[in-house]
Amino acid sequence: MTTNPIMRVIARVNMPLMVVFAVYVQVHGEIGPGGGFQAGVIFAAAFILYGMVFGGAEMRRVFPRWISDAGSALGVLIYAGTGVYSMLMGYPFLDHVAIWPSNPGGAEPWGMVSVEWGVGITVACVMMTIFNEITEGTDDPPPGADTEMVPALHQNKTELG
Amino acid sequence: MELIQLHLPALIVVLPLVTGLLTALLGRGGRGWWISLGATGAVLAATLQLLAQVVYQGPQTVTYLMGNWPMPYGIGYVVDPLNAAVMATVALIGFVVTLYAGRSMAPEISPDRARYFWAVWQFCLVGLLGITITGDAFNFYVLLEISSLSTYTLIAMGHGRDRRALTAAIHYLVLGTIGACCYLVGIAYLYMVTGSLNFADIHARLADIYATWATDAPVYKKTIIAGFAFIMVGLSLKLALFPLHVWQPNAYTYAPAAVSALLAGTATKVGAYGMIRIVYSVMGTDFAFTFLRSDILLAACALMAILVGSLQAIKQTNAKKLLAYSSVGQIGYIALGIAANNVAGLQAAVIHIFNHALTKGAMFMALGCVLYRTGGVRLEHLRGLGRKMPLTCAAFLVGGMGLIGVPLTSGFVSKWYLVQSALERQWLAPAGVVLVGSILALVYVGRCAEAMYFGQRPENSPEVREAPLSMLVPTLLLAAASLYFGIDSGTTSRVSEAAAKFLLGVAP
Numbered sequence: 001m002t003t004n005p006i007m008r009v010i011a012r013v014n015m016p017l018m019v020v021f022a023v024y025v026q027v028h029g030e031i032g033p034g035g036g037f038q039a040g041v042i043f044a045a046a047f048i049l050y051g052m053v054f055g056g057a058e059m060r061r062v063f064p065r066w067i068s069d070a071g072s073a074l075g076v077l078i079y080a081g082t083g084v085y086s087m088l089m090g091y092p093f094l095d096h097v098a099i100w101p102s103n104p105g106g107a108e109p110w111g112m113v114s115v116e117w118g119v120g121i122t123v124a125c126v127m128m129t130i131f132n133e134i135t136e137g138t139d140d141p142p143p144g145a146d147t148e149m150v151p152a153l154h155q156n157k158t159e160l161g
Numbered sequence: 162m163e164l165i166q167l168h169l170p171a172l173i174v175v176l177p178l179v180t181g182l183l184t185a186l187l188g189r190g191g192r193g194w195w196i197s198l199g200a201t202g203a204v205l206a207a208t209l210q211l212l213a214q215v216v217y218q219g220p221q222t223v224t225y226l227m228g229n230w231p232m233p234y235g236i237g238y239v240v241d242p243l244n245a246a247v248m249a250t251v252a253l254i255g256f257v258v259t260l261y262a263g264r265s266m267a268p269e270i271s272p273d274r275a276r277y278f279w280a281v282w283q284f285c286l287v288g289l290l291g292i293t294i295t296g297d298a299f300n301f302y303v304l305l306e307i308s309s310l311s312t313y314t315l316i317a318m319g320h321g322r323d324r325r326a327l328t329a330a331i332h333y334l335v336l337g338t339i340g341a342c343c344y345l346v347g348i349a350y351l352y353m354v355t356g357s358l359n360f361a362d363i364h365a366r367l368a369d370i371y372a373t374w375a376t377d378a379p380v381y382k383k384t385i386i387a388g389f390a391f392i393m394v395g396l397s398l399k400l401a402l403f404p405l406h407v408w409q410p411n412a413y414t415y416a417p418a419a420v421s422a423l424l425a426g427t428a429t430k431v432g433a434y435g436m437i438r439i440v441y442s443v444m445g446t447d448f449a450f451t452f453l454r455s456d457i458l459l460a461a462c463a464l465m466a467i468l469v470g471s472l473q474a475i476k477q478t479n480a481k482k483l484l485a486y487s488s489v490g491q492i493g494y495i496a497l498g499i500a501a502n503n504v505a506g507l508q509a510a511v512i513h514i515f516n517h518a519l520t521k522g523a524m525f526m527a528l529g530c531v532l533y534r535t536g537g538v539r540l541e542h543l544r545g546l547g548r549k550m551p552l553t554c555a556a557f558l559v560g561g562m563g564l565i566g567v568p569l570t571s572g573f574v575s576k577w578y579l580v581q582s583a584l585e586r587q588w589l590a591p592a593g594v595v596l597v598g599s600i601l602a603l604v605y606v607g608r609c610a611e612a613m614y615f616g617q618r619p620e621n622s623p624e625v626r627e628a629p630l631s632m633l634v635p636t637l638l639l640a641a642a643s644l645y646f647g648i649d650s651g652t653t654s655r656v657s658e659a660a661a662k663f664l665l666g667v668a669p
Contacts, residue, residue: 074182077182080178083175084175087168087175092227092228092229093175
């Protein structure tokens with residue numbers, strides 16, 4: 001957590017832009033550079049930046065732990081589910097042709113899109129889970145206490161100086 | 162039904178993966194255990210079906226193409242008699258230990274974390290089964306990491322009872338990661354030379370390269386030797402082969418009882434399978450054993466493992482650590498069978514993978530029962546238990562006799578084949594060491610048995626009862642299986658013969 005006003009403003013302005021960029025990288029993945037992994041990392045970076053500037057507790061308020069915990073499993077489940085769907089339709093595991101058997105060329109991208117969303121969700125949630133695990137219960141002030149902390153921190157500095 | 166039959170090879174890995182994820186999402190309370198039990202039971206049925214198919218009905222190989230990509234390009238799952246046997250072992254131990262773990266793990270995990278534990282438990286089996294079934298070198302590495310990462314977590318679960326579980330887990334994490342990296346570097350060298358990651362394809366391309374070595378311009382000789390060396394070191398670390406076994410005793414000792422039983426029965430066995438696969442069906446024995454003479458080194462490590470492991474086991478005062486060191490010795494028997502390079506040796510290795518999984522699984526589970534009732538597993542905790550917990554002690558003793566190799570237990574069958582193969586190669590000293598190993602096993606099993614049956618319960622120790630039924634039944638099941646496969650050795654020798662002849666290319 002920092003009290004530096006420049007950091008706080010920049011983080012607040014940047015965060016929505018990063019989230020939008022993450023979604024762009026995600027949906028653009030199959031025709032340009034990017035894809036699920038990169039998008040997931042960018043998405044998580046937006047929230048981790050917010051967490052680093054405003055404290056882990058504040059980050060967990062805007063992105064609750066139960067979402068990132070469930071999302072870690074849900075993403076892989078989407079990936080595996082794409083494969084299981086092919087199996088149920090009588091095709092080999094992860095054979096995307098099963099999605100649109102009459103048009104294999106059109107089915108392939110849809111299968112990849114589904115797999116990439118799974119990857120993106122899992123990567124984003126696991127990144128945030130790692131951040132949560134290492135920050136939870138360390139030096140977080142209680143949520144909402146950040147404004148009151150500012151004078152206290154200044155006092156400490158003068159005493160030390 | 163036909164649909165399931167078609168997808169069996171994929172289901173073995175996909176089913177526990179999906180149920181594991183569902184457990185993490187939905188497995189609150191006791192549900193996690195029920196889901197794990199159902200998944201491991203289904204996987205056991207699937208592996209037995211595949212085993213029957215490749216050994217008894219034919220054809221000998223079943224291939225499954227992931228995503229329908231043809232083989233050298235995509236990942237293919239290939240079932241043959243060797244990995245069908247190892248998979249059935251892993252699935253059997255997985256199912257029985259899951260049955261046992263429901264009650265045994267209850268005091269070790271907090272209820273709100275239970276679903277994550279059961280998810281990791283299933284991921285561990287996903288990794289181990291996947292390593293065994295895959296026909297792709299890189300997929301092997303990925304699944305090796307899945308199983309290893311979940312193993313580190315499972316070992317660390319023991320920290321509630323003993324904080325040393327955490328250091329044991331970190332120690333294994335560091336060494337296990339080094340081992341996995343060595344494997345990866347070795348595969349990278351082979352990929353440099355052959356441009357392929359498919360086991361069968363690498364084998365075919367290496368054969369062309371070996372042919373140039375007899376000429377004036379041998380190509381890629383050093384690269385291939387370096388690659389092979391890296392892979393063998395990596396796998397030896399996973400296998401806990403002497404002198405790379407140092408992570409293993411502490412990991413087995415401080416892990417929860419159910420986890421020790423699972424790991425002793427499956428994780429090192431899968432490492433042994435990997436070594437057989439790499440030596441026999443990827444590098445070829447002409448290169449590995451005839452050209453490099455690495456069979457001598459492997460046999461030397463195996464003999465040292467038997468002697469050092471058994472001698473270390475003798476001086477332990479913690480029964481779990483005693484079994485862990487005994488595992489180091491037993492891995493030596495498997496490695497000696499691999500090094501022997503004949504049908505009897507491979508049969509011994511395959512049978513011992515199965516038999517040792519049964520006996521060690523039963524013994525670790527029996528110790529888990531003791532731990533559950535007395536709160537400790539040092540030898541003084543075992544004193545006088547023969548009268549208080551007769552069934553648990555009987556299971557432990559049956560397992561112990563299997564380690565010694567007493568006739569009518571399964572351990573005798575594997576040692577019989579092992580001595581036979583050593584004599585076939587005219588390795589008289591190794592055959593002698595195998596017999597000495599049995600005597601050393603007699604000593605360390607005897608120490609436990611003496612404490613159990615001739616010791617007195619310590620003064621003012623709390624009253625103990627027989628273990629709860631849900632832990633006792635799986636323990637007795639494995640002990641009974643160990644006796645059964647000692648008396649009726651027909652099944653195991655038929656399966657192992659099919660595997661050995663398939664690997665060596667001998668007509669069945």
